[in-house]
Amino acid sequence: MYILKEDIMQISKWGNSLAVRLPKALTDELGLKAGDEVTMVALPDGTIALAKDDRRARAIERLRTLKWTLPPDYKFDREEANARGRDLDDKP
Numbered sequence: 001m002y003i004l005k006e007d008i009m010q011i012s013k014w015g016n017s018l019a020v021r022l023p024k025a026l027t028d029e030l031g032l033k034a035g036d037e038v039t040m041v042a043l044p045d046g047t048i049a050l051a052k053d054d055r056r057a058r059a060i061e062r063l064r065t066l067k068w069t070l071p072p073d074y075k076f077d078r079e080e081a082n083a084r085g086r087d088l089d090d091k092p
Contacts, residue, residue, distance in 0.1 A: 009021065009023075022050075030050070030051075030052050031052060032052055036052060036053075036054075037052075037053045037054070037056060038050055038051060038052055038053055039051050039053045
């Protein structure tokens, strides 16, 4: 387990948020790379727990195993999909 000892990390401004760079040793241990998703939780003792979140990748892989195909002329329409979602929200 990688534990930071005496390393002081600086918090930086990133848009309207704050960011901390993750040390290479930590990203290597967690198997993280740019673009990966993580979950972070603030613990009662003031520490932060960080874990790689691969739920999306697992879900996509499960969908791939279904080997579904879309019609060649299929085009996703976000407005139409949002309208369907609103219709479901309106039902009792």
